[in-house]
Amino acid sequence: MSLTIAIQAQPLADSLNAYLRRLPPDVRVSLSTKSLTNNVTFTHRADERVPSASVIKLPIMIEVMERVKAGTFRLDAIHTLNHAEKVGGSGVLQTYADQSRVSYRELLRLMMVESDNTATNIFIKLLGRDTVNQRIHTLGLAKSQLNRIMMDTLAAKQGRENYATAQEMNVLLEKIYRNQVATPKLCAEMLDILKQNKGELTIPRLLPKHVVVAHKTGTLAYVRGDAAIVYAQQPFLLSVFVEGVPTPDAERIIGELALICYTYFSH
Template sequence: MPAMWAEIQQLINRFPGKVGIWLENLHSHEHYAHNPDWRVLAASTIKLPMLCYALSTGVDLRKRLEVKPETVAGGSGVLKELSPGLSLPLLDLLTLMIVVSDNTATNVVLDYFGHKEPFNAYYRAQGWRNTYSAGMLSLPDERPDPRRVKGEASTVSAEDLGLLLKRLWHGELLSPEATQTALSILSRQQMTFFLRYLPADLDDLEEGKAPFKLYSKSGEIRQCRHDAGILAKDNLAYSLVVLTETELDPRFHPDHPAVLLIGKIASVLYQHRLS
């Protein structure tokens, strides 16, 4: 891995901000890390451990949950744009939470399971020391989450997400059925940054024409861009987590320096190990 990592390190050194990385061969367990314990604002990557907790409970995924007015959030997602009184199966809400990073769906899921406490207890039990759910996401100032402590934020680290992905891939985190459900949902994410320089796009992945498989969850807020996932091809699979923070450019756009960095790191991994 030295040549590949040297190339990645050059990209890190040129980035105008802080970076956390976890990269691991999921078969040999050879790995490299950069700031692995950095506890960073999670943005929507917190939805990855949330998905795992929800599926770990064994709850009936056909159960329909109401989208209550107090769960309707701003930011990413489509539920906020739909008519009031909607109810959806839990499986659909989990799918929306990952595939289009729907904040309202995330809040409905959080509310159904009893808010942040059971999620955080699960993270602690798994040994994810830097992973924390602070409460509902992206509620307006005039309608705050009454159970969210002022000033708290959801956090993750590259190592925590990397270890989650490894255990998920090897079927050590969830039941076989729940593992397949999680991977299926993660394979359909529509907001990944990893694809920027890879030889396939979302249509290729959906149609099964891509030369690899991708299971991932991204996240972005003004100062952070993240992506965490598994790139797999034939008998090879690598987990890759890239977390970033920079004050250089607060805008949400496809040429943000952190977006380009994440795409370039995924491309380096692919060229060196999967092409």
């Protein structure tokens, strides 16, 4: 790291460390942020393996697009929805009539924008859990893992959880940003989908409304997460997972951490 970059980065580290020190001791924050234009980074418990919630849908999307690149999957192909596929939680497909015809492109959009659990499970069944995990490992991620479908309460009770780390989610986002997965056209499509995410309670929470955020959120009773590319004056990566506090408090913490990062990367 050059002296210039080290000097620039210090105020960011000071601000984030000061904020993190003020949090109650039972709050567990995993955070990784990185400029996409220089070497400024900050991490805090970034390699801790945490329950991923719906942030795990990010590598599922990448596997879909890798299949498209390989010519073994068509986004314009049609899926016929049946009743047995529908699950609760987030998403709109559970309200669709049986035998509804939905393109896989729309299913992909619903999985990422609406965090639709039914769409996610359709893709996990289609792609294969082991195949998604192989893709995760191929991309250099050692700790993130897809272990169960969405809304599998029995698996959750048995301790079979999906996992991610803040650092590894940033790795995935940077690969999309730099066209290092699938094809440049498909990376552009993934970014467009991520920019449509409707979750505004976490990273976008306190940012100016004009700021574009390409991100994937995740929520469980015991973890709140968000993994994003924030298009500030200096675009930056930010992935945060918060455990140990009620969801509204976790959302506030993520929003405040995002504002600290945005303020730094906007100057």
